Amino acid sequence: MTRILVVDDSLSIRKALEKILSQTAVVHVANSAEDALAQLHAGLEPPDLIVSDVLMPGMSGFELAHELRLLPATLRTPVLLMSGIIDDDVHHQAQEVHARGVIRKPFTAEELMPVIHAALSGAPGVSAESAPVQAPPAVPEEPELLSGPGPVHADPAPEPVPAAPVSPAPRTAATQPAASAPPPVTPAPAPVAPAPSAHQALLDTLTQKPGVLGALVLTRHGEVQAHSGDLAVAPADLAMYARFFASTAGTLGNRMERGALSGLQLEYAGGTLLLLPLDDADLLVTLLKDVNSSQMVRFALRRHLTTA
Structure with missing residues (x-):
């Protein structure tokens, strides 16, 4: 069965998420990022998904996501973050720590579950029997953070054109080969010192x-x-x-x-x-x-x- 770890300093949020998610998954809870890491180090079986609040006493959800990528057991575990305010800065920080997405709080079960399913769709350890259902069309299959431009392929290099053979100029007995002129010497540009910071x-x-x-x-x-x-x-x-x-x-x-x-x-x-x-x-x-x-x-x- 799918395993989900919920990390939030709010008891009410932990209980609400546990009630919603326990219908389809085994739910573990932690009251802080430090508590979550301690449970993992103590032998908690690596979850298939981690759902964490962003702002918590001590380590933030961003820092937790960063630390999880340093642990072999959770290197590829998807992380969903929860935040009451989602702006460009939050999106940027979430991308930096490779979070799967950001969920805006407060949310309903109907809003939460499609995002949970989408995150689990690529999570390691999810078997075909327990694979989540597809999200409805109104909800994007992946959270916004994962969208991005496709791979850019370089244009193929043009095939080389063979150079035409050059016939040597005929010599006469009285003619000596002309000495080749030395190539012009271009002085190296003077090094440019980097501009100092404005501050x-x-x-x-x-x-x-x-x-x-x-x-x-x-x-x-x-x-x-x-x-x-x-x-x-x-x-x-x-x-x-x-x-x-x-x-x-x-x-x-x-x-x-x-x-x-x-x-x-x-x-x-x-x-x-x-x-x-x-x-x-x-x-x-x-x-x-x-x-x-x-x-x-x-x-x-x-x-x-x-x-x-």
């Missing part, structure tokens, strides 16, 4: 100030544009977590109708992490010695944006 000057300025340990700029898709100073962890790792925190805080602000995120400050015993939007696409992340340096960073950022 590198800001980062270099910030990390020169007392109290600022390191700084980083990332795009809305989590790509590191520039970094400077000591970030304590790899820039890509810091960007991944900063993006998660900013996305979560922004989603909460939208739910509370408080407008766009203007900043996020995380205070630890050993320092402060300050996240500030640079514009609609980029995010500034600074690692500070203490909370007292945050106002100085905000002032420097306002000055930079005013003079830019």
Whole structure:
């Protein structure tokens, strides 16, 4: 019988999904991404499908999907994500971790089951006897994330045309063969230095100030544009977590109708992490010695944006 693992921090969601899915599958539940991974490491039989919430305390559904692809037992297990808000950023993150699709919450059983069936249709371990039925025409056979352009084939290379034979010029006894002129020497182009990031000057300025340990700029898709100073962890790792925190805080602000995120400050015993939007696409992340340096960073950022 088909096995499905449901991962959600909400007890009501877990119970609702268990009730819906248990009619056609064996359902296991986990209250967090960490709990799901712990069950798998403890010997839980690999499921045929994993359905996970996106926003949960601790690891997100995106991070869970990424970790599952690192485990041999779940390398090819399809993952469906659930989210109350689905936008381009959510789609992009889901594609990055190879999720099969994203389900918008709340949903009904009639909306959920065709998507579950579509995800299971390509899942390993699903036998012909337990293969899911086809989804009705109104529901796409695969979630939106899997649609994409078909393979692109290169045009065949033209067949080579044989060159016409060239007859050597006749020589006379008094004629010496002409010496071939040396080929012209074309000077090599001078190396072009890569253009610095538009934000590198800001980062270099910030990390020169007392109290600022390191700084980083990332795009809305989590790509590191520039970094400077000591970030304590790899820039890509810091960007991944900063993006998660900013996305979560922004989603909460939208739910509370408080407008766009203007900043996020995380205070630890050993320092402060300050996240500030640079514009609609980029995010500034600074690692500070203490909370007292945050106002100085905000002032420097306002000055930079005013003079830019």
